[in-house]
Amino acid sequence: MRFEKDFERRTLRLQFTSGEVIDAIIISVADLDDGDGFVYETIPRAAVAFWARFTDLEKYEVLEN
Numbered sequence: 010m011r012f013e014k015d016f017e018r019r020t021l022r023l024q025f026t027s028g029e030v031i032d033a034i035i036i037s038v039a040d041l042d043d044g045d046g047f048v049y050e051t052i053p054r055a056a057v058a059f060w061a062r063f064t065d066l067e068k069y070e071v072l073e074n
Contacts, residue, residue, distance in 0.1 A: 020072040
């Protein structure tokens with residue numbers, strides 16, 4: 010599962026293979042050359058950013074554009 014750079018600044022509900030579900034704003038999506046992951050900030054705590062691998066993502070839902 011992967012989403013593209015046009016998802017940057019979008020709000021998504023992320024469901025990870027661990028079962029964790031997080032509402033987040035996507036900050037950055039790595040280019041294919043740079044790795045297989047993305048950076049997100051959780052909602053409502055948007056002060057901390059996290060790196061995640063697409064291989065750990067089970068599914069996602071777009072909450073807003």
